[in-house]
Amino acid sequence: MIPIDGAFAAYREALAQVFAGSEPGVAEENLQARIRGNLLMALSNRFGSMVLATGNKSELAVGYSTLYGDMAGGFSPLKDVPKTLVYELARWRNAQGSPPIPDRVLTKAPTAELRPDQKDTDSLPPYEVLDPIIQAYVEEDRSPEEIVADGADAATVQRVVAMIDRAEYKRRQGAPGVKITPKAFGKDRRMPITNRYRV
Secondary structure (H helix, E strand, C coil): CCCCHHHHHHHHHHHHHHHCCCCCCHHHHHHHHHHHHHHHHHHHHHHCCCCECCCCHHHHHHCCCCCCCCCCCCECCCCCCCHHHHHHHHHHHHCCCCCCCCHHHHHCCCCCCCCCCCCHHHCCCCHHHHHHHHHHHHHCCCCHHHHHHCCCCHHHHHHHHHHHHHCHHHHCCCCCCCCCCCCCECCCECCCCCCCCCC
């Protein structure tokens, strides 16, 4: 355990003048993830171990990740693994005997842990709703209209599709990972990252 309170306070002090008059929010939350990323990279430099980026396909799809924070790393083992499949794999592994994954990891509501009582569902649809939309839009090349016609909520589909398209610039900077789905982000699916691009 390496406390980040001192580093976080130093960053906030350094930014106090330019942040004056604005409300604390995502910028401060992401500072915490970036401090952790810096510390992990320092450990990697010192001891020669590789940092693994922790994001999964669901988070990377919609940009629910922090550049230079939880996206930091030399390899991203879950890059093409949807969140719901991460949970399935974890439960399968624990069922093989001597469970290495603590039960609290599987029962606690998913959270970025960057503010008190934060849950992923504060910013995203539940993963059981999100993952099928990502699969349909990204892996199956289905249009938002087709996804809605299959029974998905129209407003949720439009929101998720917009998040996926907006997050392309982040994914371009992510660590490489293993391809396990029919269409992984990267060489299988690349979209323009220019500001005027719209679906």
